[in-house]
Amino acid sequence: MEKTSVMARFLVLGDYFPVSDITSRLQIEPTETYIKGDLSKYGNVKKETCWTLSTGYEESEDVNEQLSKILARISGKLEVLKNLQQDYHLEFSFMIVFHVIGNEKPVISLERNVIHFASEIDAPIRFDYYIYPDE
Numbered sequence: 001m002e003k004t005s006v007m008a009r010f011l012v013l014g015d016y017f018p019v020s021d022i023t024s025r026l027q028i029e030p031t032e033t034y035i036k037g038d039l040s041k042y043g044n045v046k047k048e049t050c051w052t053l054s055t056g057y058e059e060s061e062d063v064n065e066q067l068s069k070i071l072a073r074i075s076g077k078l079e080v081l082k083n084l085q086q087d088y089h090l091e092f093s094f095m096i097v098f099h100v101i102g103n104e105k106p107v108i109s110l111e112r113n114v115i116h117f118a119s120e121i122d123a124p125i126r127f128d129y130y131i132y133p134d135e
Contacts, residue, residue, distance in 0.1 A: 002132075004104035005057040008066035009095040010074060012051040017088035022051045025080050028073055031056070062107040063096050067114050070094070081121050092123035102134035
């Protein structure tokens with residue numbers, strides 16, 4: 001039987017910016033990138049450029065497990081992120097996606113360090129969820 005899973009993503013978004021410069025300055029390989037105007041796998045035109053760091057879906061009962069993995073990679077890069085934000089007029093965002101199976105609902109609370117870091121870089125934290133019946 002499948003279990004509830006959670007994915008956390010950190011997104012760097014902007015009109016157009018060189019994604020390779022984000023990678024170089026952060027010294028982190030992104031999970032995904034795309035450029036404004038690229039076609040999505042569904043045939044839609046991308047409306048922005050994006051650099052993404054993601055945990056992928058992991059069985060979890062607490063979103064903080066996935067967020068801590070993302071923060072471990074970027075929290076020491078606060079000044080670099082702020083400089084990138086200014087240089088390219090970027091927006092940052094955290095996205096948490098839940099795949100909920102039956103009654104296995106994960107804990108949806110955020111640790112103070114997550115809230116503080118998101119506030120430091122002016123990044124909203126968004127949630128999306130998909131609910132599936134027990135199999």
